[in-house]
Amino acid sequence: MASFVLVPGAGGMAWYWHRAVPLFHSAGHEPIAVDLPGDDRHAGLAAYADIVIRAIAERNDVILVAQSLAGFMVPIVRALAPVRMIVFVNAMIPKPGETAGAWWGATGAVEAREQATARHGYATEFDVGTYFLHDVPQEVLRDGAERPREQAETVFGEPCRFDRWPDIPIHVLAGSDDRFFPIEFQRRVARERLGKEVEELPGGHLVALSNPQGLTGRLLACEKSQTG
Numbered sequence: 001m002a003s004f005v006l007v008p009g010a011g012g013m014a015w016y017w018h019r020a021v022p023l024f025h026s027a028g029h030e031p032i033a034v035d036l037p038g039d040d041r042h043a044g045l046a047a048y049a050d051i052v053i054r055a056i057a058e059r060n061d062v063i064l065v066a067q068s069l070a071g072f073m074v075p076i077v078r079a080l081a082p083v084r085m086i087v088f089v090n091a092m093i094p095k096p097g098e099t100a101g102a103w104w105g106a107t108g109a110v111e112a113r114e115q116a117t118a119r120h121g122y123a124t125e126f127d128v129g130t131y132f133l134h135d136v137p138q139e140v141l142r143d144g145a146e147r148p149r150e151q152a153e154t155v156f157g158e159p160c161r162f163d164r165w166p167d168i169p170i171h172v173l174a175g176s177d178d179r180f181f182p183i184e185f186q187r188r189v190a191r192e193r194l195g196k197e198v199e200e201l202p203g204g205h206l207v208a209l210s211n212p213q214g215l216t217g218r219l220l221a222c223e224k225s226q227t228g
Contacts, residue, residue, distance in 0.1 A: 001030055002030070004030065006021075009067045012037060016067065017033040023212060023216040036051055038155075043152070044155050064087070066087070066091050075094065076162065086169070087219060089208070113180065134177075137210070169226055174187070176203070
């Protein structure tokens with residue numbers, strides 16, 4: 001049995017993973033959906049990583065799954081916890097010493113999104129419905145968290161301190177319908193920063209809400225690829 005430590009992106013709400021959690025249980029694995037204080041302006045990257053490390057505790061068969069902003073926690077957590085596999089999901093992939101705030105300009109994320117909007121014809125100006133919720137079922141939104149958690153800016157200014165990526169299996173999953181980080185952009189960043197090819201699946205930026213079966217299936221396949 002593997003422990004899948006599921007780390008959400010901006011806002012830090014463990015609720016993001018609630019549709020995937022029972023699927024891991026059904027497959028005989030342990031899901032640990034981490035909740036982060038995204039709206040706490042006193043909590044930065046190191047504080048977030050510490051929460052994830054405490055959630056891992058004494059477990060030694062850990063697959064660390066990072067969605068979006070959580071990609072910046074991965075190297076810090078891996079340096080201090082026995083993670084045997086890393087999986088990025090529509091994630092920000094950092095370089096050593098980079099801040100999440102600087103990542104946008106360094107990768108050309110905004111320009112890539114604007115180019116995608118021009119090709120596909122949806123609104124250029126960001127709004128949550130167009131870029132995050134366009135493929136999430138209405139019943140999921142109706143039954144969702146009472147109040148979405150805002151993301152404080154503190155975490156974007158703290159450098160991601162690590163020397164190099166660890167010599168362990170790393171997978172990059174990306175939603176083919178992601179409007180926030182378009183698939184072509186994610187492919188380029190994964191190649192440039194990790195030398196990896198993206199494993200594509202149907203879904204938008206919040207793929208754990210829109211396609212939990214597809215995402216969980218891919219995550220389980222990643223785990224199986226290392227255990228035979």
